[in-house]
Amino acid sequence: MQNTEVDDGGRGTVRYRERLSPSLWGLVAAALAGPMVALVITPIDTTVALGLGAVVGIGLIAAWIAASPRIGVIGSELRVGRAHIDAVHLGDPVVLSGEDARHARGPGLHPRAWHLLRGGIDGVVVIPVEDPDDPVPAWYVSSRTPDRLAAAVRRATQEASHSRQLR
Incomplete structure (x- = not known):
């Protein structure tokens, strides 16, 4: 901006x-952490895994953007x-x-x-x-x-x- x-x-x-926000590829890499977390938690509970995966993915993207320098x-x-x-x-x-x-x-x-x-x-x-x-x-x-x-x-x-x- x-x-x-x-x-x-x-x-x-x-x-x-x-x-200086992250590149699109950096955001995609951060978003991929969500499905990885979901896969790890799936044996315990599928619903919790999906919710936690979404929270982790969205949280990492938001943190990267918020932490980018101005x-x-x-x-x-x-x-x-x-x-x-x-x-x-x-x-x-x-x-x-x-x-x-x-x-x-x-x-x-x-x-x-x-x-x-x-x-x-x-x-x-x-x-x-x-x-x-x-x-x-x-x-x-x-x-x-x-x-x-x-x-x-x-x-x-x-x-x-x-x-x-x-x-």
Whole structure:
């Protein structure tokens, strides 16, 4: 789910929002746990087995979706999962896809970088951190729409630096 430019009450303008939900194959795999549980419980009681299998399958799917991380650019802040950083401290994001994204997720990943990478999501946005006091040199973030995320970070960075200059 992606939204751009929505007012979010008192927190600021939501420039970008995305949930890194599991892939369809991941949800199918979680759903298959239900019939497996039902098969194990069937010798005891068929009705209980069917009910328990349905609860386990639906519960696992709901848990996977609820636990999937969110990415957002809200006001002048980048939020990725539970982590957040003010856009003033960010550099120009780099959008990677295909072979470049694969390299960035593997051998090209900086050892001190902060990252939220998900399998099955091709796009990667590398956002440099320009705060000299921060030991993390960059954030590596998976995104289904990396161009939109990078554009939202650029806008938030520009507006944050502009408002800082006005002070």
